[in-house]
Amino acid sequence: MAIGILPSTMPGAVTPMCSECGVALCYDIPNEEYQEAKEFWDNWTCKECNPNYKGSLKKFKEKSMLDKLTGIQKTAMIKALFKRIFDAASPMDLANIAFKLTASGDTAVFKVHSNTKNLRGFIHESGLLVLEQNPGKGSWCGKLAAEGVECVWIMKSGTYLSFMIRHNDEIHILRTNPRNRQETEDRALNILAK
Numbered sequence: 001m002a003i004g005i006l007p008s009t010m011p012g013a014v015t016p017m018c019s020e021c022g023v024a025l026c027y028d029i030p031n032e033e034y035q036e037a038k039e040f041w042d043n044w045t046c047k048e049c050n051p052n053y054k055g056s057l058k059k060f061k062e063k064s065m066l067d068k069l070t071g072i073q074k075t076a077m078i079k080a081l082f083k084r085i086f087d088a089a090s091p092m093d094l095a096n097i098a099f100k101l102t103a104s105g106d107t108a109v110f111k112v113h114s115n116t117k118n119l120r121g122f123i124h125e126s127g128l129l130v131l132e133q134n135p136g137k138g139s140w141c142g143k144l145a146a147e148g149v150e151c152v153w154i155m156k157s158g159t160y161l162s163f164m165i166r167h168n169d170e171i172h173i174l175r176t177n178p179r180n181r182q183e184t185e186d187r188a189l190n191i192l193a194k
């Protein structure tokens with residue numbers, strides 16, 4: 001519990017209290033501000049207890065920003081990232097065009113994903129990764145990439161969420177089915193056969 005109403009707390013506000021040592025923040029935050037980043041304030045720790053204190057609220061807001069997007073906004077964002085990746089000739093080229101998306105006042109920043117395999121990709125603070133398929137892999141998708149098909153994986157914490165391919169100028173997002181891994185391959189090949 002890192003929130004308190006103390007005798008000194010202003011009406012309509014709360015006083016953050018360190019969830020480790022219990023010390024109170026020297027200023028109150030308005031209720032709306034608390035609700036907006038409730039998870040952050042409920043786990044708030046003071047400067048002394050948290051070595052990563054600086055910028056932690058900003059980081060929290062950035063992380064949770066993607067959760068606030070609608071399905072349509074998310075699709076548009078992912079497609080824009082896909083286009084950026086294939087507009088760039090190399091990861092070096094991408095470095096100059098780090099992706100920023102602003103929606104309802106918040107900004108999501110995608111940084112260029114650095115990797116030793118020279119693959120083009122973007123990563124978000126939350127761990128969401130959009131990475132081109134490695135054409136050097138012998139897998140079905142690796143073969144597609146080697147044939148020049150533009151395709152990427154969307155991953156988070158090591159989990160493959162979706163596969164994306166461009167065919168006839170149209171970008172398709174194929175959500176993976178954890179109970180049927182074959183399904184993604186079948187659907188991708190089906191699209192490419194058209």
Ligand SMILES: [Zn+2]
Pocket residue numbers: 018019020021022023045046047048049050
């Ligand atoms: Zn503390």
